[in-house]
Amino acid sequence: MILAKAKGAGGLSMTAGLILIGLGPSGISNMTRAAISAATQADIRLYEAYTALWSESALAQLETEIGEITKVMRPEVEEPSQMLSLAKEKSVALLVVGDPLQATTHVDLQLQAQEAGIDCEIIHGISITGLVTGAVGLSNYKFGRQTTLTYPYGGWIATSPLEVIALNRIQGLHTLCLLDLDPTGAGTGNQKPMQPEDAQTAIMAMAKKLEDSIDEDINDSNLQRLKFEASQKIIAELNDLDVVICTDMGGKNQSISYLPLKDLHICETGGLHCLVIPAKLSEVEQKALIRWTKQ
Amino acid sequence: MILAKAKGAGGLSMTAGLILIGLGPSGISNMTRAAISAATQADIRLYEAYTALWSESALAQLETEIGEITKVMRPEVEEPSQMLSLAKEKSVALLVVGDPLQATTHVDLQLQAQEAGIDCEIIHGISITGLVTGAVGLSNYKFGRQTTLTYPYGGWIATSPLEVIALNRIQGLHTLCLLDLDPTGAGTGNQKPMQPEDAQTAIMAMAKKLEDSIDEDINDSNLQRLKFEASQKIIAELNDLDVVICTDMGGKNQSISYLPLKDLHICETGGLHCLVIPAKLSEVEQKALIRWTKQ
Numbered sequence: 289m290i291l292a293k294a295k296g297a298g299g300l301s302m303t304a305g306l307i308l309i310g311l312g313p314s315g316i317s318n319m320t321r322a323a324i325s326a327a328t329q330a331d332i333r334l335y336e337a338y339t340a341l342w343s344e345s346a347l348a349q350l351e352t353e354i355g356e357i358t359k360v361m362r363p364e365v366e367e368p369s370q371m372l373s374l375a376k377e378k379s380v381a382l383l384v385v386g387d388p389l390q391a392t393t394h395v396d397l398q399l400q401a402q403e404a405g406i407d408c409e410i411i412h413g414i415s416i417t418g419l420v421t422g423a424v425g426l427s428n429y430k431f432g433r434q435t436t437l438t439y440p441y442g443g444w445i446a447t448s449p450l451e452v453i454a455l456n457r458i459q460g461l462h463t464l465c466l467l468d469l470d471p472t473g474a475g476t477g478n479q480k481p482m483q484p485e486d487a488q489t490a491i492m493a494m495a496k497k498l499e500d501s502i503d504e505d506i507n508d509s510n511l512q513r514l515k516f517e518a519s520q521k522i523i524a525e526l527n528d529l530d531v532v533i534c535t536d537m538g539g540k541n542q543s544i545s546y547l548p549l550k551d552l553h554i555c556e557t558g559g560l561h562c563l564v565i566p567a568k569l570s571e572v573e574q575k576a577l578i579r580w581t582k583q
Numbered sequence: 584m585i586l587a588k589a590k591g592a593g594g595l596s597m598t599a600g601l602i603l604i605g606l607g608p609s610g611i612s613n614m615t616r617a618a619i620s621a622a623t624q625a626d627i628r629l630y631e632a633y634t635a636l637w638s639e640s641a642l643a644q645l646e647t648e649i650g651e652i653t654k655v656m657r658p659e660v661e662e663p664s665q666m667l668s669l670a671k672e673k674s675v676a677l678l679v680v681g682d683p684l685q686a687t688t689h690v691d692l693q694l695q696a697q698e699a700g701i702d703c704e705i706i707h708g709i710s711i712t713g714l715v716t717g718a719v720g721l722s723n724y725k726f727g728r729q730t731t732l733t734y735p736y737g738g739w740i741a742t743s744p745l746e747v748i749a750l751n752r753i754q755g756l757h758t759l760c761l762l763d764l765d766p767t768g769a770g771t772g773n774q775k776p777m778q779p780e781d782a783q784t785a786i787m788a789m790a791k792k793l794e795d796s797i798d799e800d801i802n803d804s805n806l807q808r809l810k811f812e813a814s815q816k817i818i819a820e821l822n823d824l825d826v827v828i829c830t831d832m833g834g835k836n837q838s839i840s841y842l843p844l845k846d847l848h849i850c851e852t853g854g855l856h857c858l859v860i861p862a863k864l865s866e867v868e869q870k871a872l873i874r875w876t877k878q
Contacts, residue, residue, distance in 0.1 A: 312615065316616065317615065317616045317617040317620075318615050318616075318617060318707070319615060319616060320607065320612065320613050320614060320615055320616075320709065321611065321612050321614060321615075321616065321619065322612040322613060324616065325612075387709075387713055387714060387717055389717025389718055389720070390713070390716070390717050390723050391723075392722050392723075394717075395717060395720045395867060395871055396867055398720075399867070399870055399871060402874075410718070412613070412709055412714050412718070412833055413709065414607075414615065414682075414707055414708065414709050414710075414713070415709075415710075415713035415714075417712075417713050417723065418682055418685070418709070418712050418713025418714075419707050419710075419713075421684075421685070422682055422683070422684025422685050422689075422690060423684055423705070423707070425684070425690045425694075427687050427690075428685050428686075428687075428729065429728065429729060429730070429731075430728070431728065431729075432728050433724065433725070433726065433727050433754075433756055434723065434724060434726075435724070436724075455754070458806060459728075459750070459806065461728055510805060510808045510809040510812050511753060511754065513805045513808075514806055514809050517805050538707055572687060572690060572691055572694070575694055576690055576694060
């Protein structure tokens with residue numbers, strides 16, 4: 289006879305199925321009570337180790353508290369037949385840094401589980417995207433579309449992140465840029481979070497390529513014309529652009545610096561970073577950002 | 584002799600000062616370990632009851648676990664001299680639903696505390712803005728600027744939320760609309776979360792006013808011309824616009840519906856809502872949203 293597990297406060301209500309659990313940033317103190325409880329009760333705990341990371345010591349502490357954890361990479365998540373087979377017999381927790389549905393790949397996993405008739409529970413976590421905007425002191429209502437700066441996979445430079453920043457700025461909107469942590473783009477291992485210097489190099493390379501490739505002739509709509517104007521403007525402003533670099537947000541060693549883009553290469557390395565590109569600042573926002581200026 | 588309190592795992596490290604604590608949505612199971620620990624250890628617990636709300640029963644449970652809580656409204660937060668005086672002698676926790684720095688008013692409070700030489704700690708929480716995008720199944724990278732639909736204070740209809748939606752949509756970006764919960768705009772009490780029907784009425788009233796007021800002559804920039812085009816387009820599309828209404832997100836009774844804007848008035852009332860206005864959908868997004876269609 290299989291006994292259903294007791295349903296704790298926000299705890300696990302399934303004997304078999306998939307539970308996508310958000311870990312939040314940096315360590316167990318940022319996990320919710322529901323997340324800790326569900327992860328502890330699950331039969332199997334997998335840790336998704338390619339879209340974002342905790343430090344090895346934070347993971348070790350987590351393992352001590354909630355039980356053994358197995359790392360999985362992109363192939364196991366995007367071709368999840370093995371994970372889903374397991375979830376037909378047992379309760380399988382997939383632990384995801386941040387919120388478990390921020391990346392499209394996890395929404396897709398949720399849909400595949402549901403199509404296979406497998407129970408799929410979601411336990412949300414603190415996402416960096418909801419944390420950084422306020423932590424640096426900028427108004428959440430003035431952020432436009434977010435973007436990710438990626439490594440130049442096989443030498444290919446995508447200019448779209450800089451175009452997103454440009455189009456936001458011309459509308460008076462700030463941009464949150466997440467930084468890639470996968471030098472190969474394959475998601476199979478050796479994750480290496482992009483450093484501030486890499487971000488500077490990436491943006492400068494994008495600007496160079498954008499400058500060479502923007503075409504005044506493609507202006508058959510108001511949106512195209514605005515994009516063209518925005519791209520020209522950001523290229524002209526790049527040398528004087530001040531940015532906010534955020535490191536290990538939500539953790540004890542969180543640090544924030546407000547400095548010129550062209551000085552990013554002198555920032556300390558290590559840890560997980562993201563970048564905020566401010567647009568025009570209000571008075572409160574100015575006071576908030578000035579806190580992060582190196583004296 | 585004053586003994587410093589022990590510093591727990593993510594717990595309180597101050598004997599006096601202000602701690603802004605994010606409660607996350609709906610109930611204690613969504614609070615982080617750090618938040619529960621800090622709130623329990625604080626000398627005084629204030630609950631900010633005008634930017635977002637938990638249910639009375641969730642608050643009662645919280646009070647049972649962490650100790651007595653006093654409600655504060657907008658005047659006490661925006662004119663915080665009393666709160667800051669208290670924080671010079673004792674550890675004062677201000678409990679904020681969601682993340683404690685999402686609203687500019689709390690960033691301002693943090694700055695005022697720092698100017699007054701008062702320690703100010705931040706403990707982040709799950710914000711609705713980081714939760715809803717993935718929970719409905721839309722790509723986080725395709726959201727533009729967010730907005731809030733407000734009650735028509737004293738009969739005044741602001742068209743800016745609809746203009747934000749319009750400008751996002753013409754760029755292919757989804758919009759998260761939070762819904763007001765303060766019929767008077769004063770933040771002094773009798774908070775009443777806007778219902779789906781109110782949101783429909785508000786958007787329709789905005790469209791009417793926008794239609795009467797948009798002026799083709801104000802087109803002296805690419806951005807102005809795009810805004811004009813976007814406003815015309817949204818007014819024309821409003822009758823066929825499908826939206827996602829999200830109710831009590833993050834709680835046990837969370838519900839999501841994908842339906843025409845013009846049918847919002849038949850939705851169930853009660854609870855705290857927000858609205859997502861999708862732009863063009865990808866294939867995965869379409870599959871994700873179709874889950875929320877009433878059969």
